[in-house]
Amino acid sequence: MGLTKTEFFTESQNKTAMLLKALGHPARVAIVEHLLKVKTCVCGDIVNELPLAQPTVSQHLKELKIAGIIKGSVEGTSVCYCLDEKAFESLSAYFTNVLTDLQNQNSTCC
Amino acid sequence: MGLTKTEFFTESQNKTAMLLKALGHPARVAIVEHLLKVKTCVCGDIVNELPLAQPTVSQHLKELKIAGIIKGSVEGTSVCYCLDEKAFESLSAYFTNVLTDLQNQNSTCC
DNA sequence: ATCGTTAATCGTAATATTGCAATCAAACGA
């Protein structure tokens, strides 16, 4: 059906999945890595950095913004983007916890 | 077109996106969290833990396996699943690095 | 006012994903 049954999962699981899904595309990973590399907010040059047409990039930026991964503020005629630290704090903590739990479980089966 | 232009991104970006995409669904997050919770390899009871039909679960497990997030080994008539530590080491390191870089960049714009 | 620039939105085509009923295949036990 193409429709995810979100109502059967926990709030937390849905939120985690939403963040990860937003990052689950190479163009959006590239956007994040670019925002990280330039070390400051970027006003406008994101389209030039990606091998995709402007409407496509705009759409990816929108998805990242909806998921809470980037913030964007209008700056005259262009728009200023940067990463939202909260999202990465949350993801970093999530995977650190998973890894810790995993290392503590000492299973020998697989 | 529905077709991701992977050829224009780096190997690393594609690999990261693939891992994150595989985790970008609440059912697959739930599978991971279940495998973590039971503290050992799980042979078979995953279908009963999820509010989804057996073929659907089987498909999600397949995607997680292809992405390298879980391992599965046949154990007689049932199949034994567990998490692949390497994937979580990689993801944990990735987000820790992003967060560190982000905290060092001290941007005041947004 | 008009033009150029920047970025969002609309519309659409191609493809992917999600979910499940039905079916199949392999392994086990009686």
Place this chain on the structure above:
DNA sequence: TCGTTTGATTGCAATATTACGATTAACGAT
């Protein structure tokens, strides 16, 4: 052998995603 159990595969319908041309909206400069 035959039935049962377990899990994968097939086939399909509904919906989502990806990508982009065309258009639009907002701003600044001339």
